[in-house]
Amino acid sequence: MRVWVLGSGSGGNAVLLEAGESRVLVDCGFGVRTLAARLALAGIAPESIEACVITHEHTDHTKGASAAARRWGWTVHASRGTVAHAPDLAGTRVHAFDAGASLAFASLDVLTVRVPHDAAEPVGIVATARATGARATVCTDIGHVSEGVRALCRDADILVLESNHDEGMLRAGPYPPVVQARIAGDQGHLANRFAASLIRDSATTRLRHVVLAHLSENCNRPELARETVEREVKRTVYRGAVTTARQREVVGPFDVAGGVEPRQYSLAI
């Protein structure tokens, strides 16, 4: 199992999962040109992608999905609530599922789990490679740590988890009170502090990679998110790196088998 974070944040999200014959994209919040450029940095041909699973209808997760699916022959999967509320997916044939469903692809299974966020039927996912049992979790856009979120993060080999904001920076930041309340609310985005304690509680000896995602550009700093998580993670069995995904960089590969060091690749555009 290998994971690439092709970009992460409110400007667009896409995470590529690779296992055996399967390449599955989780979210497609970039237009086709920038997505192609990001995939090229990872050395991946867009037409080799089997399917795209959309976590929820917000544009930073759906923007390019329809055009990319048409151009490269992907199947698109999204929850029924997402399909009903995603103008970006209109005109595309989408395989609709109920949150909680399991999706079977050529070499991996993707379990969807309902997460708390201000969208119609948002999900996080855990992908399992059928041949090896390796597990990768992608869980962003979560307002709080629900039982579902805990279940998603349990026993992961690769954990991609939202670490959206620092609470002090959010209070002192540029957003009006109503937006601050939305971000910090139960259906908003996860603060560094809560990401840190969730990772502390979830880390097991099988955990190989921790990737912090969907960082706010206005109310967070990568070093701050990393330090907050590292402080808690030090108290666990996990001795690997804590990596921050970026909006304008591709980062990966995160490989369960090891042997390759993940790197950050900057976009020329």
Ligand SMILES: [Zn+2]
């Ligand atoms: Zn988002």
Ligand SMILES: [Zn+2]
């Ligand atoms: Zn969202």
